Amino acid sequence: MKMPSVKYQRGEMVMGRWPGSSLYYEVKVLGYDTKSQLYTVIYKDGTELELKEQDIRNIAGFQTRSRSRSRSRSPGRRRSRSRSPARTTRRSSSRTAAAVAAAAIMESAPSSRRDAKLKDTLEVRLSPLQQTSAAENNSNNKHEKKEENNTANKVNEFESKVEAEPELNQGRYNLRRRKEDGDAKPVETKPEQLEEKDAKVAAAAPANLSTPLDFGGKIGAYFWLLFLPAWVLFVVLQGDLEDPSLVNFPPPLPPLEEFWDAQALGFVILWVLLQALLYILPFGKLSEGMPLSSGERLKYRTNGFFAITVSALAAAAAVYLGVDLTYIHSHFLQLATATFLISVLLSAYLYVHSCYAEPAQLALGGNSGNVVYDFFKGRELNPRIKNFDLKFFCEMRPGLIGWCLINFAMALAEMKEQRLDAPSYSMILVNLFQLLYVVDGLWNEEAILTTMDLMHDGFGFMLAFGDLVWVPFTYTLQAYYLVSHPNPLSLPAVGAIITLKLVGFYIFRKSNSEKNAFRRNPSDPKLSHLKTIPTATGKSLLVSGWWGVVRHPNYLGDLIMALAWSLPCGFSHLLPWYYMIYFIILLVHRDSRDMSECRRKYGSAWDEYCRTVRYRIIPRVY
Numbered sequence: 216m217k218m219p220s221v222k223y224q225r226g227e228m229v230m231g232r233w234p235g236s237s238l239y240y241e242v243k244v245l246g247y248d249t250k251s252q253l254y255t256v257i258y259k260d261g262t263e264l265e266l267k268e269q270d271i272r273n274i275a276g277f278q279t280r281s282r283s284r285s286r287s288r289s290p291g292r293r294r295s296r297s298r299s300p301a302r303t304t305r306r307s308s309s310r311t312a313a314a315v316a317a318a319a320i321m322e323s324a325p326s327s328r329r330d331a332k333l334k335d336t337l338e339v340r341l342s343p344l345q346q347t348s349a350a351e352n353n354s355n356n357k358h359e360k361k362e363e364n365n366t367a368n369k370v371n372e373f374e375s376k377v378e379a380e381p382e383l384n385q386g387r388y389n390l391r392r393r394k395e396d397g398d399a400k401p402v403e404t405k406p407e408q409l410e411e412k413d414a415k416v417a418a419a420a421p422a423n424l425s426t427p428l429d430f431g432g433k434i435g436a437y438f439w440l441l442f443l444p445a446w447v448l449f450v451v452l453q454g455d456l457e458d459p460s461l462v463n464f465p466p467p468l469p470p471l472e473e474f475w476d477a478q479a480l481g482f483v484i485l486w487v488l489l490q491a492l493l494y495i496l497p498f499g500k501l502s503e504g505m506p507l508s509s510g511e512r513l514k515y516r517t518n519g520f521f522a523i524t525v526s527a528l529a530a531a532a533a534v535y536l537g538v539d540l541t542y543i544h545s546h547f548l549q550l551a552t553a554t555f556l557i558s559v560l561l562s563a564y565l566y567v568h569s570c571y572a573e574p575a576q577l578a579l580g581g582n583s584g585n586v587v588y589d590f591f592k593g594r595e596l597n598p599r600i601k602n603f604d605l606k607f608f609c610e611m612r613p614g615l616i617g618w619c620l621i622n623f624a625m626a627l628a629e630m631k632e633q634r635l636d637a638p639s640y641s642m643i644l645v646n647l648f649q650l651l652y653v654v655d656g657l658w659n660e661e662a663i664l665t666t667m668d669l670m671h672d673g674f675g676f677m678l679a680f681g682d683l684v685w686v687p688f689t690y691t692l693q694a695y696y697l698v699s700h701p702n703p704l705s706l707p708a709v710g711a712i713i714t715l716k717l718v719g720f721y722i723f724r725k726s727n728s729e730k731n732a733f734r735r736n737p738s739d740p741k742l743s744h745l746k747t748i749p750t751a752t753g754k755s756l757l758v759s760g761w762w763g764v765v766r767h768p769n770y771l772g773d774l775i776m777a778l779a780w781s782l783p784c785g786f787s788h789l790l791p792w793y794y795m796i797y798f799i800i801l802l803v804h805r806d807s808r809d810m811s812e813c814r815r816k817y818g819s820a821w822d823e824y825c826r827t828v829r830y831r832i833i834p835r836v837y
């Protein structure tokens with residue numbers, strides 16, 4: 216059926232301007248409302264918007280004009296040919312949104328302004344290694360000022376100029392539910408293809424430019440390098456004291472030889488090798504990571520559940536054969552020291568490895584040029600030895616599964632020390648809760664591929680130490696504490712704590728799965744009831760469901776669970792509450808890091824999301 220006499224017809228492919236920006240994307244016309252005089256169009260990720268006629272262009276004329284003009288005129292463009300590392304990718308992709316956006320500007324702006332704008336855009340998209348000039352940085356936007364090293368800001372800077380013209384944003388689009396009918400599905404492009412294309416477009420900033428320095432910058436890096444290991448030492452030594460406390464003066468250091476035990480180092484190496492072997496065995500799924508800036512998607516062997524099952528059987532067999540696992544409790548300090556050594560060696564290797572990496576393989580942070588900061592933060596995004604992904608392996612295997620092994624050993628040590636036939640209720644709760652957390656993480660291992668660590672952070676000392684030392688030797692503190700500090704629990708208390716844990720777990724799992732499913736397949740029919748906000752990168756943001764309650768519902772669930780892990784230890788000491796305190800600090804900081812990153816990526820769409828979902832982690836509180 217033909218629509219009333221209007222310029223664009225239903226089913227026609229046209230170029231639609233992205234709200235609040237000058238970017239044009241290919242869209243399909245779904246209909247025209249004579250009353251509002253708006254066209255309903257659908258983008259390739261399934262997002263439907265209503266656009267005015269003036270925001271729609273004919274696809275054919277658009278292509279011709281953009282090619283001829285943007286090629287011949289811009290000095291920025293000429294420069295970009297020789298310099299930009301991103302250039303190869305862009306040439307190989309048929310038509311990027313950058314070129315499209317450039318053409319749009321050419322059409323709408325008067326010639327002098329037009330040239331300047333085009334230059335901006337092309338430099339952003341095609342020649343990102345260009346230094347940001349003082350004038351360009353002279354923006355009113357606080358956030359942009361902060362990120363002065365990051366050329367991606369120029370995108371924001373440019374777009375914020377557009378946003379400053381109110382009529383560009385007003386009444387331009389409506390948020391609507393994505394329908395389950397055929398029309399609402401992406402036209403032509405599979406979701407993965409769309410994400411790949413989007414990743415190329417979104418990769419406006421090259422990997423070898425730094426975001427603002429995090430963690431207190433260069434001085435902060437020195438501090439954390441010393442503080443983190445010292446803190447592990449402090450809590451490990453505290454756990455053994457009769458009256459441990461987080462506010463105790465540090466106990467005197469044991470003699471140096473007490474730190475070292477060759478056998479302990481041998482056990483740690485064996486453990487890491489066992490996990491590496493289980494990781495490379497060809498069992499389990501090969502999952503694809505999120506698209507990299509090159510558009511490539513790395514493959515990961517997600518057989519973590521298999522790995523923990525085999526490890527559990529191995530531990531059970533060892534106990535059956537008479538191996539005394541309480542060795543782990545009695546040699547906690549020596550095991551921690553050995554693991555620390557391994558993490559330092561690994562970090563040094565990672566730093567050297569990153570020096571041979573292609574610029575495109577480097578993470579956005581961690582490339583400040585300061586050796587200490589970069590060593591700490593991590594330079595390379597996905598360091599690999601052939602197909603062996605070091606970051607993924609370290610984050611999900613030796614430390615995480617080691618955490619459960621240590622907890623189990625602590626339960627055995629408690630029985631031995633307290634002369635019990637079975638572990639106490641408190642110990643059972645702590646063991647089961649944390650086991651559930653780890654098993655769930657490994658069962659849903661694929662979901663880690665859409666988290667910040669895997670997608671954005673480089674792999675350096677912070678994560679190597681965090682994964683290998685921090686997780687197994689500080690996350691086990693509750694169990695370690697309970698070995699020598701029994702805390703009897705009544706059955707109602709047990710029931711209440713279990714309920715709390717289940718509530719936290721439900722929120723955590725549901726929200727993580729919701730986001731993961733949405734990122735992997737934005738047009739998943741199971742999520743079609745959710746509202747989304749489109750962004751200029753082509754990715755959308757969930758704005759209902761769990762992600763409409765607070766901006767980090769997964770952190771909320773995680774925090775509730777952390778509370779349930781500490782409660783079994785009672786209130787007589789602060790030490791077992793350490794995890795809760797640390798976790799609040801970690802997640803608040805992570806949340807603010809993520810907010811800045813998302814604001815940089817999504818610009819006005821992110822601000823819109825923040826206006827719609829007002830609280831960060833705890834509804835009505837924070």
Ligand SMILES: NC(=O)C1=CN([C@@H]2O[C@H](COP(=O)(O)OP(=O)(O)OC[C@H]3O[C@@H](n4cnc5c(N)ncnc54)[C@H](OP(=O)(O)O)[C@@H]3O)[C@@H](O)[C@H]2O)C=CC1
Pocket residue numbers: 665666667668723727730733734754755756757758762766767769770773801805809812813824
């Ligand atoms: N036990 C522990 O020690 C720790 C546990 N965790 C847990 O790990 C899990 C992962 O955490 P983390 O990686 O920090 O963060 P998230 O899994 O929350 O990932 C943040 C990313 O999600 C995307 N996103 C944000 N808002 C939306 C939205 N509304 N709609 C769609 N996508 C959105 C953005 O990435 P993009 O848009 O680019 O896809 C953002 O950068 C959490 O459950 C956390 O609690 C984390 C740290 C430590």
Ligand SMILES: CC(C)=CCC[C@@H](C)[C@H]1CC=C2C3=C(CC[C@@]21C)[C@@]1(C)CC[C@H](O)C(C)(C)[C@@H]1CC3
Pocket residue numbers: 443610611615652653655656657663666668677678680681682685686
């Ligand atoms: C202070 C310091 C050295 C911090 C480093 C932070 C790391 C310890 C954490 C960063 C993100 C993590 C995640 C998990 C463990 C802790 C680290 C590595 C995680 C694997 C735990 C299990 C969960 O189910 C998870 C998979 C969601 C989670 C992912 C993030």
